[in-house]
Amino acid sequence: MSGKGIHIEGLKKRYGEGDTAVHALKGVDMQVAPGEVVGLIGPSGSGKSTLLKCLGAVIDPTAGRMVLGDEVIFDNDWKVHDLQALRRDKIGFVFQAPYLIPFLDVTDNVALLPMLAGIPNSKARAKALELLTALDIQHRARAMPSQLSGGEQQRVAIARGLVNRPPVILADEPTAPLDSERAMAVIRILNDMARQFETAIIVVTHDEKIIPTFKRIYHIRDGVAHEETGEGRGFE
Amino acid sequence: MISLAGRDILHSWGKFVFTGVGLGLLIGVTLSMAGIYRGMVDDAQVMLDNTVADLWVVQQDTQGPYAESSSLYDDLYRSLLNMPGVEYAANVTYLIMQVGHGEQDVSAMVVGVTAGTPGTPGQPQYLVAGRHITRSHYEVVADISSGFKLGERIRIRRNFYTVVGLSKRTVSYNGDPMVFIPLKDAQEAQFLKDNDALVQQRRRNAENPDFNRPGIPDLIAVVNASQSTNTYVNAILVKLKPGTLPEDAAEPIRRWMRLQVYTRIQMESILIDKVIDKSARQIALFLVILSIVSAAIVAFIIYTLTLGKIREIAVLKLIGTKNRTIAGMIMQQSLALGVIGFVVGKITATFWVPIFPKYVLLEPLDSVAGFFAVLAICALASLVAIRMALKVDPAEAIGG
Numbered sequence: 001m002s003g004k005g006i007h008i009e010g011l012k013k014r015y016g017e018g019d020t021a022v023h024a025l026k027g028v029d030m031q032v033a034p035g036e037v038v039g040l041i042g043p044s045g046s047g048k049s050t051l052l053k054c055l056g057a058v059i060d061p062t063a064g065r066m067v068l069g070d071e072v073i074f075d076n077d078w079k080v081h082d083l084q085a086l087r088r089d090k091i092g093f094v095f096q097a098p099y100l101i102p103f104l105d106v107t108d109n110v111a112l113l114p115m116l117a118g119i120p121n122s123k124a125r126a127k128a129l130e131l132l133t134a135l136d137i138q139h140r141a142r143a144m145p146s147q148l149s150g151g152e153q154q155r156v157a158i159a160r161g162l163v164n165r166p167p168v169i170l171a172d173e174p175t176a177p178l179d180s181e182r183a184m185a186v187i188r189i190l191n192d193m194a195r196q197f198e199t200a201i202i203v204v205t206h207d208e209k210i211i212p213t214f215k216r217i218y219h220i221r222d223g224v225a226h227e228e229t230g231e232g233r234g235f236e
Numbered sequence: 237m238i239s240l241a242g243r244d245i246l247h248s249w250g251k252f253v254f255t256g257v258g259l260g261l262l263i264g265v266t267l268s269m270a271g272i273y274r275g276m277v278d279d280a281q282v283m284l285d286n287t288v289a290d291l292w293v294v295q296q297d298t299q300g301p302y303a304e305s306s307s308l309y310d311d312l313y314r315s316l317l318n319m320p321g322v323e324y325a326a327n328v329t330y331l332i333m334q335v336g337h338g339e340q341d342v343s344a345m346v347v348g349v350t351a352g353t354p355g356t357p358g359q360p361q362y363l364v365a366g367r368h369i370t371r372s373h374y375e376v377v378a379d380i381s382s383g384f385k386l387g388e389r390i391r392i393r394r395n396f397y398t399v400v401g402l403s404k405r406t407v408s409y410n411g412d413p414m415v416f417i418p419l420k421d422a423q424e425a426q427f428l429k430d431n432d433a434l435v436q437q438r439r440r441n442a443e444n445p446d447f448n449r450p451g452i453p454d455l456i457a458v459v460n461a462s463q464s465t466n467t468y469v470n471a472i473l474v475k476l477k478p479g480t481l482p483e484d485a486a487e488p489i490r491r492w493m494r495l496q497v498y499t500r501i502q503m504e505s506i507l508i509d510k511v512i513d514k515s516a517r518q519i520a521l522f523l524v525i526l527s528i529v530s531a532a533i534v535a536f537i538i539y540t541l542t543l544g545k546i547r548e549i550a551v552l553k554l555i556g557t558k559n560r561t562i563a564g565m566i567m568q569q570s571l572a573l574g575v576i577g578f579v580v581g582k583i584t585a586t587f588w589v590p591i592f593p594k595y596v597l598l599e600p601l602d603s604v605a606g607f608f609a610v611l612a613i614c615a616l617a618s619l620v621a622i623r624m625a626l627k628v629d630p631a632e633a634i635g636g
């Protein structure tokens with residue numbers, strides 16, 4: 001579970017070929033320690049989502065090296081055969097919108113991941129309930145997603161991201177649809193989870209309110225990441 | 237692992253039930269079409285069965301009496317009785333005509349039979365009411381589907397007949413009720429001319445120097461008489477002695493009497509291959525069209541349902557769901573739709589079949605074949621949606 005967090009070296013991503021090619025990432029270096037939550041900010045179109053997609057193994061980087069825990073997953077080419085299994089077992093995703101599966105209730109939305117990994121239904125549901133309890137939403141365990149408020153849905157989505165205890169969580173603007181109180185609650189949960197499960201978490205955000213809560217921030221400009229360490233940014 | 241397909245169906249069951257019912261009605265029509273074909277074949281077989289004949293003797297070079305017209309002298313049956321293996325031979329005439337019933341006409345197959353005990357060839361084997369024909373004139377036994385009642389008077393050409401008996405499932409190969417009348421009446425009905433025609437014919441005979449010879453004054457009377465009687469029948473039905481092979485008895489009749497003879501098997505293939513063949517092909521074409529329409533509908537519905545789930549599919553892929561699981565989910569939903577449709581179709585077909593004007597025979601084996609055809613069509617139809625789902629990019633779930 002603990003591993004060594006995330007290491008990215010010289011990551012490049014080019015969309016398209018020739019004259020129309022877009023160099024979205026031009027050599028990104030980044031480290032996130034286990035148990036750490038870092039912020040990723042930058043203007044629109046700067047390459048934040050592209051970076052998450054590379055790390056999340058949904059698009060192919062053009063060059064560079066990525067290490068998750070103690071496993072080199074990419075070194076100028078994928079070093080992992082089954083990217084679906086990699087995503088399922090190693091990476092938790094939390095999106096701007098919760099994107100819950102509308103035809104599954106809250107418990108099964110969360111339990112689906114362990115079930116996909118082959119864990120028996122009852123055990124998977126027990127795991128799900130454990131996380132729902134940690135996120136204080138266990139009282140809605142049998143509700144359908146459409147019956148939940150935006151904040152509740154987002155907490156379920158976080159539970160889903162965490163249920164397989166992945167060493168890495170990638171969150172793309174997870175607080176965008178929430179008011180500031182709920183946004184702060186989500187950040188608090190992510191910090192708690194990082195500490196509790198030794199998870200390395202990257203949070204992409206635009207949200208001015210939550211930026212001060214990160215101990216470390218990477219600022220992406222023109223496809224390159226610049227690290228910023230702020231005083232008094234610690235989240236209590 | 238839970239059934240994603242099942243959960244989705246339970247969640248949006250209204251959509252599934254509605255499309256399932258729509259598809260079901262279509263499947264019901266398809267099953268009924270197959271039933272109509274089976275009914276036609278069954279009508280033909282029942283007609284042959286009820287004839288209780290082993291051989292049909294007809295005019296040479298014809299495929300009568302059902303597929304084309306045939307005429308034989310009505311005294312030939314006596315010679316047939318002397319042929320080897322023949323136990324019984326009976327004249328029969330078949331005439332498709334409109335039988336007057338009160339104000340209405342009923343399309344019927346009028347069968348002229350020699351009066352005899354039930355079970356002789358041509359006669360209805362058993363009656364549901366009344367008695368067999370005993371007199372040689374103006375009595376009928378009619379199939380119950382004609383709507384005639386015992387004791388009623390019906391009209392065939394210019395003559396009135398009394399209904400003395402009712403039979404059941406005695407129908408022609410195209411489902412018309414059979415109306416049995418004495419052979420003599422049938423021969424007359426077939427030949428009956430109106431008075432004007434008779435007068436004209438006699439005038440012509442009188443003007444014909446061949447018939448009206450000054451030296452032979454009686455000739456014209458003989459000619460006139462011979463032209464107003466009918467000594468023809470359409471076929472002779474033969475029953476064989478027990479243990480005689482139909483082909484063994486047929487061959488000498490063909491050779492020595494120069495008549496065409498058909499066995500039961502040959503007669504059945506004439507009816508099915510020649511008489512009801514066009515209708516059968518028409519129905520087969522309908523079945524093909526309905527299958528294509530059903531497939532198109534299932535494909536469209538499943539495609540639309542899947543299109544509405546693109547984002548969920550992207551999320552499922554992102555969190556590591558195998559392509560096989562996603563394809564399975566879509567395929568299962570398509571099959572579920574097929575099962576709902578089949579159940580609805582089978583039930584509706586069973587309910588509406590009795591109100592069809594012709595006999596519709598729903599064969600259990602056809603239903604089984606239909607069930608697997610529906611499943612195959614649904615599986616095939618889901619491929620379009622599966623193809624689209626497999627192309628969904630998991631990156632879409634992350635967004636821009």
Ligand SMILES: Nc1ncnc2c1ncn2[C@@H]1O[C@H](COP(=O)(O)OP(=O)(O)O)[C@@H](O)[C@H]1O
Binds near residue numbers: 022048050
């Ligand atoms: N699939 C794609 N094909 C071509 N260009 C893309 C694609 N996705 C993103 N880009 C380009 O890459 C750059 C970075 O985009 P993105 O990572 O979405 O930025 P951000 O998330 O920071 O707004 C942008 O210029 C964008 O237009």
Ligand SMILES: [Mg+2]
Binds near residue numbers: 048049635636
């Ligand atoms: Mg973005």
